[in-house]
Amino acid sequence: MRQPITPEERAAIMAWRREQRQRLIALRLAMPVAYRQEASARIIVLLAPVVGFDAQCCPLARSRPAFSRRSSDGAYTRRIYQCNRGMS
Secondary structure: OOOOOOHHHHHHHHHHHHHHHHHHHHHHHHOOHHHHOOHHHHHHHHHHHHHOOOOOOOOOOOOOOOOHHHOOOOHHHHHHHHHHHHHO
16 A cells, blocks of 8 residues: 655655746747647657656656646647657
8 A cells, every 4th residue: 555645745746846847837938939839748748858757757656647637638648658658
């Protein structure tokens, strides 16, 4: 059975998530506006190797991609999985 998450772990996870969000926002802002409209899923797939996004790096997401909750149709999650498979 899994151990409950301690407050310190929770704080670390939140900090990690904040940091990833900031990096992603910075990447998006650095792109030309034309790309930005359709960039949300694609930018991660294109830049995942550069930025180091991967399913193992989030403390809570070892068993699933860090971005799975954002996926309404499953396509986003699938792309992240394929991307990670290509990297390893």
